[in-house]
Amino acid sequence: MNTDLSVLITGASSGIGATYAERFARRGHNLVLVARDRARLDTLATRLRQAHGVAVDILPADLTQPDDLAAVEARLRDDDRIGILVNNAGMSIAGRFVEQATDDIARLVTLNTTALVRLASAIAPRLTTVGTGAIINLGSVVGLAPEFGLTVYGATKAFVLFLSQGLSLELSPKGVYVQAVLPAATRTEIWERSGTDINTLPAVMEVDELVDAALVGFDRREPVTIPPLHHVEQWEAYQAARGAMLSGFAQQHAAERYRAVPSADAV
Numbered sequence: 001m002n003t004d005l006s007v008l009i010t011g012a013s014s015g016i017g018a019t020y021a022e023r024f025a026r027r028g029h030n031l032v033l034v035a036r037d038r039a040r041l042d043t044l045a046t047r048l049r050q051a052h053g054v055a056v057d058i059l060p061a062d063l064t065q066p067d068d069l070a071a072v073e074a075r076l077r078d079d080d081r082i083g084i085l086v087n088n089a090g091m092s093i094a095g096r097f098v099e100q101a102t103d104d105i106a107r108l109v110t111l112n113t114t115a116l117v118r119l120a121s122a123i124a125p126r127l128t129t130v131g132t133g134a135i136i137n138l139g140s141v142v143g144l145a146p147e148f149g150l151t152v153y154g155a156t157k158a159f160v161l162f163l164s165q166g167l168s169l170e171l172s173p174k175g176v177y178v179q180a181v182l183p184a185a186t187r188t189e190i191w192e193r194s195g196t197d198i199n200t201l202p203a204v205m206e207v208d209e210l211v212d213a214a215l216v217g218f219d220r221r222e223p224v225t226i227p228p229l230h231h232v233e234q235w236e237a238y239q240a241a242r243g244a245m246l247s248g249f250a251q252q253h254a255a256e257r258y259r260a261v262p263s264a265d266a267v
Contacts, residue, residue, distance in 0.1 A: 003028040005083025005133065006055075008076060010063060010119065013040035015188035016138065017088040019211040021048060021056075024084070030055040032082060034072055034089070036062045063089050063115035064107050073122040083133040085123050087116045087160075090138060092153045105152050112156035117163060124171060131175035136218065137164045139182045141226065144238075157182075161224070168223045177221055181214045184228040 007024045011017035013035035021031055025048040033041050038060040045056040059075060061068035076082060090112045093104050120135050127133035142150050143157030164180035171178055185204045210227055217225030229235060 002083070002132065004081075006030040006032060006079070006081040007084040007086060008032040008034065008059075008072075008082050008123075009086040009088060010034045010072070010115075011089030013037045013044065015207055016183070016186065016211060017086070018044055019207045020086050020088065020136075023211055023215055024086075025052040025054045025056070028052070028054065029084070030057075030081065032057045032059055032075065032079075034059045034061050034063075036060065063119075064110045069115055069118060073118055076119060076122040077126060080126070082123065083127065083130075085119060085135045087119055087135065087137045089115065090156075092150065096149070097151045100152065108152060109156060112153070113159045116160060120163070120167065124167070124176065127176045128171060128174040133175075134177040134179065134218070135164075135167065135171075136179045136181060136214075139164065139180050141182045141184045141228065143182065165223060172223075179214075179218055179222060180224045181217070182224065182226045183210050183214075186210045 007020075007029045009017050009020050009024075009031065012021050012031075012033035014037075017033075017035065021033055021044060025031060031045075031048065031054060033045060033056060035041055038058065041058040041060060045058050048054060048056050059072060061072050063069050063072065076085065091108055093100055093108055116137060120137070123133070123135065127135075137160050139160035140154070140157040142148050142154040143159075143161050146154060148154060161180050161182065164178050168178040183205065187204050187206055205228060213227035214225050217227075224235070226235060
């Protein structure tokens with residue numbers, strides 16, 4: 001993709017976001033880094049400027065706060081240099097649904113879904129006007145697996161996948177590439193922040209490997225990239241099964257199995 005396009009990355013101070021920043025800087029892209037921790041952003045920006053000779057702006061923001069979110073939206077709408085958005089900021093919380101505080105759930109939903117879709121909405125009209133650019137949305141394999149038990153987190157990641165696939169259908173004809181990236185467990189600070197011991201997980205991918213794999217998918221223009229999935233035929237079968245149902249949804253009457261059977265004593 002054209003290196004004249006700057007990249008705005010949310011959740012950029014550590015983990016997946018910081019690694020995306022390094023990789024795009026290595027490719028010659030200028031950056032706008034968004035996260036809450038100004039000191040970390042400053043340190044990362046200085047290192048990337050020195051190592052790769054790119055321009056790096058920092059935009060400290062808590063995307064759960066309306067004023068901060070609005071500032072990032074404005075930057076995406078108004079800065080014609082930004083052509084790639086990496087929607088990476090996200091959070092999780094520990095415990096089962098009934099154990100989670102309602103305010104914590106609301107904050108998780110705000111960051112993982114509302115902020116993500118608002119930022120995509122801020123940049124998409126401008127990208128479609130010029131006919132180029134990309135939106136990368138970080139989802140999770142948990143969005144495909146309610147069995148994993150992370151109910152609200154998984155629901156937000158299912159939203160990210162659906163949104164990305166829908167945006168891909170809408171925006172790709174206008175020259176804008178949309179990618180959903182679905183990691184499995186990856187070694188980032190999200191686990192510690194949510195109160196989960198990462199050492200209890202059976203397998204954890206390193207961040208560098210995750211982002212490098214995601215960028216292979218990016219370069220191939222995959223709509224959905226699932227780095228931990230070794231057998232792509234499984235995803236293709238899932239998509240085929242889903243697609244096969246679509247023609248059956250438009251029906252005037254309920255399916256036979258849902259038709260009420262008259263009771264024997266009804267007269």
